Amino acid sequence: RDEKITLSHGSGGKSSHNLIEGVFAPAFSNPLLDAMDDSATFNIVGTNPRLAFTTDTYVVSPLFFPGGDIGRLAVHGTINDLVTSGAQPLYLSAGFILEEGFPIADLRKIVGSMAESAKEAGVFVVTGDTKVVQRGKADGVFINTAGVGLAHPTWQPGQNRLQAGDKVLLSGPIGDHGIAIMLAREALEIETEVQSDTAPLHTLVAALFAAVGDSIHCLKDPTRGGVATTLNEMALSSDVAIALDEHAIPVHSEVRGACEILGLDPLTIANEGKMLVIVSGEKADEALAAMRKHPLGRETAIIGSVQSSPEGMVFLRTDIGGMRVLDMLVGDPLPRIC
Amino acid sequence: RDEKITLSHGSGGKSSHNLIEGVFAPAFSNPLLDAMDDSATFNIVGTNPRLAFTTDTYVVSPLFFPGGDIGRLAVHGTINDLVTSGAQPLYLSAGFILEEGFPIADLRKIVGSMAESAKEAGVFVVTGDTKVVQRGKADGVFINTAGVGLAHPTWQPGQNRLQAGDKVLLSGPIGDHGIAIMLAREALEIETEVQSDTAPLHTLVAALFAAVGDSIHCLKDPTRGGVATTLNEMALSSDVAIALDEHAIPVHSEVRGACEILGLDPLTIANEGKMLVIVSGEKADEALAAMRKHPLGRETAIIGSVQSSPEGMVFLRTDIGGMRVLDMLVGDPLPRIC
Ligand SMILES: Nc1ncnc2c1ncn2[C@@H]1O[C@H](COP(=O)(O)OP(=O)(O)OP(=O)(O)O)[C@@H](O)[C@H]1O
Ligand SMILES: Nc1ncnc2c1ncn2[C@@H]1O[C@H](COP(=O)(O)OP(=O)(O)OP(=O)(O)O)[C@@H](O)[C@H]1O
Ligand SMILES: [Mg+2]
Ligand SMILES: [Mg+2]
Ligand SMILES: [Mg+2]
Ligand SMILES: [Mg+2]
Ligand SMILES: [Mg+2]
Ligand SMILES: [Mg+2]
Numbered sequence: 001r002d003e004k005i006t007l008s009h010g011s012g013g014k015s016s017h018n019l020i021e022g023v024f025a026p027a028f029s030n031p032l033l034d035a036m037d038d039s040a041t042f043n044i045v046g047t048n049p050r051l052a053f054t055t056d057t058y059v060v061s062p063l064f065f066p067g068g069d070i071g072r073l074a075v076h077g078t079i080n081d082l083v084t085s086g087a088q089p090l091y092l093s094a095g096f097i098l099e100e101g102f103p104i105a106d107l108r109k110i111v112g113s114m115a116e117s118a119k120e121a122g123v124f125v126v127t128g129d130t131k132v133v134q135r136g137k138a139d140g141v142f143i144n145t146a147g148v149g150l151a152h153p154t155w156q157p158g159q160n161r162l163q164a165g166d167k168v169l170l171s172g173p174i175g176d177h178g179i180a181i182m183l184a185r186e187a188l189e190i191e192t193e194v195q196s197d198t199a200p201l202h203t204l205v206a207a208l209f210a211a212v213g214d215s216i217h218c219l220k221d222p223t224r225g226g227v228a229t230t231l232n233e234m235a236l237s238s239d240v241a242i243a244l245d246e247h248a249i250p251v252h253s254e255v256r257g258a259c260e261i262l263g264l265d266p267l268t269i270a271n272e273g274k275m276l277v278i279v280s281g282e283k284a285d286e287a288l289a290a291m292r293k294h295p296l297g298r299e300t301a302i303i304g305s306v307q308s309s310p311e312g313m314v315f316l317r318t319d320i321g322g323m324r325v326l327d328m329l330v331g332d333p334l335p336r337i338c
Numbered sequence: 339r340d341e342k343i344t345l346s347h348g349s350g351g352k353s354s355h356n357l358i359e360g361v362f363a364p365a366f367s368n369p370l371l372d373a374m375d376d377s378a379t380f381n382i383v384g385t386n387p388r389l390a391f392t393t394d395t396y397v398v399s400p401l402f403f404p405g406g407d408i409g410r411l412a413v414h415g416t417i418n419d420l421v422t423s424g425a426q427p428l429y430l431s432a433g434f435i436l437e438e439g440f441p442i443a444d445l446r447k448i449v450g451s452m453a454e455s456a457k458e459a460g461v462f463v464v465t466g467d468t469k470v471v472q473r474g475k476a477d478g479v480f481i482n483t484a485g486v487g488l489a490h491p492t493w494q495p496g497q498n499r500l501q502a503g504d505k506v507l508l509s510g511p512i513g514d515h516g517i518a519i520m521l522a523r524e525a526l527e528i529e530t531e532v533q534s535d536t537a538p539l540h541t542l543v544a545a546l547f548a549a550v551g552d553s554i555h556c557l558k559d560p561t562r563g564g565v566a567t568t569l570n571e572m573a574l575s576s577d578v579a580i581a582l583d584e585h586a587i588p589v590h591s592e593v594r595g596a597c598e599i600l601g602l603d604p605l606t607i608a609n610e611g612k613m614l615v616i617v618s619g620e621k622a623d624e625a626l627a628a629m630r631k632h633p634l635g636r637e638t639a640i641i642g643s644v645q646s647s648p649e650g651m652v653f654l655r656t657d658i659g660g661m662r663v664l665d666m667l668v669g670d671p672l673p674r675i676c
Contacts, residue, residue, distance in 0.1 A: 003442040010436070010470025023446055024466055027453040028432070032464040040429065040464035044488060045387050053486055055431035056467045091378065093393035094366070095482045097435075098348070104341040108361055115365040126370035126378035128362055129394045129482075132348025133674060137477040144433045144467075146484030148391055150382060336471060 010336075012224020012270070013329025017233070036237075037158065038220065039085035041151040050151035052087035054078060057144040061336045063110065065184040067176075067195030068272075070143055071114035073338055076272055078147040079121055079200040080221045084275070085157040086209070087149030089202055092118065094128040095144040100135040110141060121200040123147075155209070161217045162238035166306040167284035169277040171204060171291055172197070172299040173250040174227055178269035178334050179258045192254040199273030204296045208277065211290030215283035220276045223338060228267040229328040230276055231314045239311045244304035244326065246318045267316075268329040270337045278306065348674075350562020350608070351667025355571070374575075375496065376558065377423035379489040388489035390425035392416060395482040399674045401448065403522040405514075405533030406610075408481055409452035411676055414610055416485040417459055417538040418559045422613070423495040424547070425487030427540055430456065432466040433482040438473040448479060459538040461485075490547070499555045500576035504644040505622035507615040509542060509629060510535070510637040511588040512565055516607035516672050517596045530592040537611030542634045546615065549628030553621035558614045561676060566605040567666040568614055569652045577649045582642035582664065584656045605654075606667040608675045616644065 008015035025033065032040040039054035058074045068076075075092065082089040094114065098107065118125055176197040183194060205219065218238075222230040227249075235242050251259075251266045259266050273296065279287045284302055291297035314326040346353035363371065370378040377392035396412045406414075413430065420427040432452065436445065456463055514535040521532060543557065556576075560568040565587075573580050589597075589604045597604050611634065617625045622640055629635035652664040 005436045005438055005440040005442060005445070005470055007438055007470055007472065010468065016468060020466075020468060023442065023449055024432075024468070027446075027449045028456070028463040028466070030462045030464065032429070032462060033466070042429070042464070044382075044389065044428070044486075049383050051382065051389075051486070053429055053431060053484075054465050055433045055482070055484055057433040057435055057469050057482060059435060059469045059471050090382070091370070091380070091391055093391060093484045094362075095393045095395040095433075095484070097395055097397060097480055098343045100343055100345055102343040104343060104357075104361065107343070108365075111361055111365045118366070124368045124370060125366040126368065126380070127392050127484075128358075128366070128371070130348065130354060130358060130362070131395050131397045131674075132343055132345055133397050133477060133480075134345065136474065138480075139471060139475040142435055142471075142476075142480070144393070144395060144482035144484075146391075146393055146431045146433070146465075146482075148382075148389070148486060336469075 007335045008332040011329055011332035013229050037085055038081040039087060041085055050153065052082050052085045052149040052151040054081040055144060055146040056081060057142060058338055059142050059336050060181065060338050061139060062184050063140055065196055066180045068198040069110055069113050070141060071110040072117045072198050073272060074143040074145045075114050075117040076198045076200045077338060078145040079123060079202060082147050082149035083202045083205045084219045084221050086152035086155045089121065089123045089147055089149045091124055091126045091148045093146045094125050096130045097138050097142040098132045099138040099140055100132060102140050121202060155214060159218055159234045159237040162234055162240050162278050162306050163217065164240060164306055164308040165281040166217055166278050167281055167302050168242060168304040169279060169287055170301055170303045171275045171297045173252045174271055174274060175251055175255040175259065175266035175269040177272045178337050179255045181337055182334055192258060194254050197271055197273035199296055201275050201296060204275065204291065204294045207290050207294050208287060212279060212283045212287045215280045216277060217280065218278040222271050222274055222276050224270050225329045226268040226270060227276065228326050232328045235314050236312045241307040241310050242304055242314045243307055244316050246316050248301050248303045250299050250301050264333055267326060272338065345673045346670040349667055349670035351567050375423055376419040377425060379423055388491065390420050390423045390487040390489040392419040393482060393484040394419060395480060396676055397480050397674050398519065398676050399477060400522050401478055403534055404518050406536040407448055407451050408479060409448040410455045410536050411610060412481040412483045413452050413455040414536045414538045415676060416483040417461060417540060420485050420487035421540045421543045422557045422559050424490035424493045427459065427461045427485055427487045429462055429464045429486045431484045432463050434468045435476050435480040436470045437476040437478055438470060440478050459540060493552060497556055497572045497575040500572055500578045500616050500644050501555065502578060502644055502646040503619040504555055504616050505619055505640050506580060506642040507617060507625055508639055508641045509613045509635045511590045512609055512612060513589055513593040513597065513604035513607040515610045516675055517593045519675050520672055530596060532592050535609055535611035537634055539613050539634060542613065542629065542632045545628050545632045546625060550617060550621045550625045553618045554615060555618065556616040560609050560612055560614050562608050563667045564606040564608060565614065566664050570666045573652050574650045579645040579648050580642055580652045581645055582654045584654050586639050586641045588637050588639050602671055605664060610676065
């Protein structure tokens with residue numbers, strides 16, 4: 001067999017999942033990695049304090065887009081993977097790959113917005129690295145950020161903790177990031193002002209923990225692969241079903257319109273400032289109220305619930321009263337979205 | 339001004355230094371980054387334990403070379419930046435950028451050697467990320483590793499701690515990595531079997547700490563920019579002079595020969611398994627003995643000493659009895675060495 005990497009291996013959807021499960025996970029296998037959470041959490045020595053550690057590389061194209069740039073994304077994305085694991089983000093690393101010929105003025109802008117977003121979120125870039133490759137061997141700038149945070153003292157992340165009766169909360173409208181990038185990329189005949197939703201979610205999640213704490217069963221930022229992929233992963237690893245109400249899922253009308261024209265499903269599109277929260281049924285309203293009070297959660301909605309069967313599946317009750325299976329993202333309609 | 343990134347910005351030498359000092363350091367400035375050590379070291383909460391955190395991105399070409407591959411390098415390099423800061427390496431992250439069309443069999447080999455080198459060194463890859471870019475937008479595979487370690491409880495890294503009378507120890511022959519890459523890259527008419535020296539130095543440095551502990555004034559792995567650049571940075575930040583004895587500097591004869599043919603100076607060539615140790619004069623022999631007992635330090639040599647002036651300069655007493663100023667690397671004779 002003469003298999004090659006394809007763009008779908010980077011989609012965050014089914015092929016990404018298969019590549020990680022088939023190549024990386026078995027080779028590196030250890031209990032911390034095997035959990036396959038957004039961050040690894042561990043005690044350095046003895047029992048305290050627990051730390052969280054995560055990484056993401058950013059290859060978004062274009063580098064600058066409505067609502068942000070690769071620098072903001074590289075700070076927010078890694079903060080959010082710490083937050084998703086219940087941690088307080090503290091320190092970031094920054095590894096740059098620069099293409100020969102890249103304008104230093106653009107680099108200054110990107111570094112400036114990284115610095116600004118780090119400051120806004122109260123995290124520090126404490127270590128870095130800078131490599132250069134020949135013209136044509138990269139695409140302007142790629143950035144890796146790794147993040148270290150102080151993990152929650154008791155709460156553990158885990159996609160396998162969903163229970164029948166849990167509610168699914170989504171912190172706001174989906175698809176803005178992916179569509180903003182798509183529209184910035186192609187000179188499409190669509191006149192809209194869709195902006196990336198890129199944002200750091202540490203204070204939103206802190207408010208949620210303050211309100212309902214241990215009733216949170218799972219947190220997950222629906223980035224590559226979107227809400228559909230993220231929920232499928234949860235359903236699979238918890239052996240439950242998830243039923244969503246299409247009418248309850250917030251989507252900006254411009255995004256819905258663009259998706260129709262482009263033949264995309266907002267549920268598989270990447271977000272960079274949204275959180276999916278799985279919370280026990282009896283605490284759902286309290287969680288909703290707490291999130292809605294936060295500026296980044298004003299449009300939070302309860303979009304569905306967890307059922308015991310059919311195990312590993314996600315369903316959508318459509319607006320027109322039907323029911324359809326919602327799969328993970330297959331293929332990659334929007335390569336290099338982050 | 340219309341400045342662009344050039345390959346020398348990635349050399350690890352003077353231009354890299356200027357780019358970091360001119361663009362990254364001022365934007366991100368904070369006490370941990372400002373130290374400009376190989377790792378940032380900090381206490382997470384309260385006073386204990388101290389952690390070390392570092393990152394490097396690997397863009398070496400070719401991906402496979404005599405003595406190693408990008409995967410081994412990505413594990414060893416980050417381990418060594420933790421070790422250089424006096425830390426015990428614990429956990430790594432792994433961020434991959436894959437080019438569309440890259441053979442999955444090659445990826446498996448690289449991931450396999452990362453896993454193997456991590457295992458050999460007792461560290462764990464606990465979190466990762468995988469991105470794919472279109473054909474022609476990367477060069478096969480780029481890998482970022484960040485590392486978290488347990489910092490030494492008392493010893494602090496610092497290039498500013500050199501004192502007149504200190505001795506400079508080098509753990510073995512220099513230039514092997516750079517020349518191995520160079521020869522693998524070009525189909526040169528040079529018949530040699532130079533192998534990369536890539537190796538994890540945690541046990542060598544542990545043996546050194548056990549022998550002379552606080553008498554170690556500075557540790558540094560002479561990677562990009564080589565021994566010449568590394569010692570210049572120390573001399574500058576400690577306001578001292580360093581005098582080296584050319585005859586004392588170990589260089590394999592094949593490397594010396596290749597350097598002569600290629601017009602390169604072994605002192606500016608990258609190493610991936612060597613350590614420079616600055617130790618107080620009276621403990622130099624004990625340090626030498628301890629390092630020579632270790633398999634990775636058998637050829638350790640005392641290559642020079644620290645003087646009070648002229649401040650910020652490095653000199654070489656040449657084999658023919660002359661004296662020349664040894665500058666940082668200028669330009670980039672060997673792009674993408676790591
Ligand atoms: N190359 C890799 N090696 C080891 N583990 C990996 C690798 N790539 C991904 N993983 C692991 O797979 C899981 C999913 O990774 P993924 O990057 O999809 O998550 P994410 O960062 O939350 O999403 P996104 O990258 O879209 O923001 C994580 O647990 C991650 O640590
Ligand atoms: N893009 C960046 N942003 C912030 N700090 C950076 C950046 N690039 C490098 N640095 C900092 O500059 C210093 C020197 O970095 P450099 O990469 O040269 O060190 P190194 O990793 O020891 O060498 P090498 O990369 O050759 O192995 C380190 O303190 C590093 O944290
Ligand atoms: Mg992520
Ligand atoms: Mg995530
Ligand atoms: Mg580096
Ligand atoms: Mg390094
Ligand atoms: Mg170093
Ligand atoms: Mg990721």
